Amino acid sequence: MEFPILLIIIIALALIFDFINGFHDAANSIATIVSTKVLTPFQAVLWAALWNFAAFFVAMYIIGEFKIGNTIAKTVNEDFINLEVIFGGLIAAIFWNLLTWWFGIPSSSSHTLIGGFLGAALMHALVMDYNAVSAANPGFTTLETFKHALQQLFTQSVVRYDKVIPIFLFIFLAPLVGMIVSVIITLIIVNISKNTNPHKADKQFKGWQLFSSALFSLGHGLNDAQKVMGIIGAAVIYYHVTLVGGNDPYAMMPSSERFAFFTRDYIWVPFVSFLFIAMGTMSGGWKIVKTMGTKITKVTPLEGVSAESAGAITLFLTDHLGIPVSTTHTITGSIIGVGLTKRVSAVRWGITVSLLWAWILTIPVSAFIAGITYLLITLFT
Numbered sequence: 001m002e003f004p005i006l007l008i009i010i011i012a013l014a015l016i017f018d019f020i021n022g023f024h025d026a027a028n029s030i031a032t033i034v035s036t037k038v039l040t041p042f043q044a045v046l047w048a049a050l051w052n053f054a055a056f057f058v059a060m061y062i063i064g065e066f067k068i069g070n071t072i073a074k075t076v077n078e079d080f081i082n083l084e085v086i087f088g089g090l091i092a093a094i095f096w097n098l099l100t101w102w103f104g105i106p107s108s109s110s111h112t113l114i115g116g117f118l119g120a121a122l123m124h125a126l127v128m129d130y131n132a133v134s135a136a137n138p139g140f141t142t143l144e145t146f147k148h149a150l151q152q153l154f155t156q157s158v159v160r161y162d163k164v165i166p167i168f169l170f171i172f173l174a175p176l177v178g179m180i181v182s183v184i185i186t187l188i189i190v191n192i193s194k195n196t197n198p199h200k201a202d203k204q205f206k207g208w209q210l211f212s213s214a215l216f217s218l219g220h221g222l223n224d225a226q227k228v229m230g231i232i233g234a235a236v237i238y239y240h241v242t243l244v245g246g247n248d249p250y251a252m253m254p255s256s257e258r259f260a261f262f263t264r265d266y267i268w269v270p271f272v273s274f275l276f277i278a279m280g281t282m283s284g285g286w287k288i289v290k291t292m293g294t295k296i297t298k299v300t301p302l303e304g305v306s307a308e309s310a311g312a313i314t315l316f317l318t319d320h321l322g323i324p325v326s327t328t329h330t331i332t333g334s335i336i337g338v339g340l341t342k343r344v345s346a347v348r349w350g351i352t353v354s355l356l357w358a359w360i361l362t363i364p365v366s367a368f369i370a371g372i373t374y375l376l377i378t379l380f381t
Contacts, residue, residue: 003239006083010235013090015276018228020094021109022052022280024101025224025327029217029281032304032335038206038213047210048217049278055221056274066270067322068223070259072230073237075114075163076121078255080156082242085124086235088374089116096366100358108326111362113227114167117234118159119367120374125158126150127378166323171359174314174325175333182310182337189302190341205301212308217281219315220327225274227324232269233262303338310334329359 003011029048033039039047059066076085093109093116100107129149134140140148193201237258240250249265250258263270311331318325 004083004243006087007235007239010083010086010090011232013087013094014228014232014235015272017090017094017097017109017113017231018225018273018276019280019283020097020101021224021228022049022277023283024097024109024280025220026281026283029213029220029327031331032307033209033213036206036209036301036304038209038301038304044213045282047213048220049281051214051217052221052225052281053274053278055218055225056271058218059222059226059274060270063222063319065260066226066229066263068319068324069226069229069233069263069270071163071167071322071324072114072117072227073234073259075160075167076117076234077157077160078238078241080121080125080158081234081238082124083235083238084374084377085120086117086231086238088120088123088377089113089118089370090231091373092116092119092366092370095369096362100362107358107362108171108328110224110227110324110326111167111171111359112366113231114164114324115363115366116370117231118164118363119370122153122158122367123371123374125156126153127375129153129156166321167325168363170318170323170325171329171363174318175329175336177317178310178314178330178333179337179340181313182306182334183341185309186303186306186338186341189306193302202301205305208305209301209308212305212312215312216308216315216331219312219319221274221277222319223315223325223327225270225277228277229263229270229273230259232266232273233259236266236269237262303341306338307331307334310337326359 026045026048029052030039030041030044033047034041034044038044090113093113096107096112096116097109126149129152130145133148133152134145137145137148196204237250240248241258245251250261253261308331311327311334314330314334315325315327
């Protein structure tokens with residue numbers, strides 16, 4: 001079976017995005033462990049990459065499913081998905097990821113990908129509506145045609161809100177949960193170890209930080225690698241159902257069962273998705289490490305254990321619920337939490353507010369770029 005050229009390009013772009021996601025988000029896994037000098041930056045990225053990849057075996061053989069990938073694949077109504085939509089979404093996601101990485105802004109790779117997918121699908125629906133209105137009303141001006149097409153767009157179920165609304169809510173809930181859990185963990189640890197020799201305690205927590213950072217990297221792999229799987233899955237399922245059709249197994253089975261079948265039928269996709277994010281993590285993201293590890297608040301080994309453990313707990317919880325979240329948001333909230341246990345002024349709120357704006361703008365900006373990209377594709381093909 002030969003794949004169309006565009007599908008092959010989409011798979012290649014998705015894996016490139018996966019790699020970029022790895023080095024863009026490397027700071028999430030290593031910022032605290034580097035800033036506390038438990039590991040050197042080189043040692044830290046190797047440690048994080050190892051656990052990013054190990055997450056594949058956890059998802060495949062322990063959890064037994066890829067819930068987050070399934071959610072991503074179903075954020076858009078299947079009637080409004082085609083290969084051009086997915087291609088446009090990926091181009092937008094890669095562009096925004098590289099732009100924010102260049103300026104050292106820890107934005108969300110996850111929300112970039114979701115925003116790109118949604119924006120391209122909405123533009124696809126709008127173009128179809130515009131062409132339908134134009135054909136039905138040849139006397140309409142361009143503005144009148146656009147107005148009626150826009151009205152028609154709002155009556156269509158392009159976006160799967162049952163999937164998208166939880167994702168939007170967790171833009172704010174994930175860092176909040178991470179912050180609350182890190183405050184609780186920090187207070188518990190401080191009270192348990194208050195009579196311990198400071199030098200001895202510091203040494204112990206440096207050892208524990210290896211464990212907590214591994215947990216967080218495992219959660220990072222579980223969460224982020226599946227998003228690329230979801231995009232590739234949407235493209236492959238579209239190919240089988242729409243372009244092949246007929247007696248193809250994908251076309252014959254219920255829509256709800258297709259993604260799970262895809263992960264078994266194309267087992268190499270989950271494997272390389274986790275592999276590429278691990279390779280990306282190994283390449284590091286030094287610009288963002290500085291922001292995450294030192295600019296938000298100063299972090300000690302004890303606080304590093306608290307922040308990473310809180311981030312890991314949040315990621316495992318959202319993976320269980322099948323809700324894709326931002327690992328960047330999660331660890332940022334956790335780091336803020338440990339700062340708050342000292343005093344409110346320990347958190348550099350100017351930096352935090354700047355990060356918040358980057359988070360809020362990521363989905364709409366990515367959606368806009370993807371929409372324009374899709375429009376250009378349709379104009380020149």
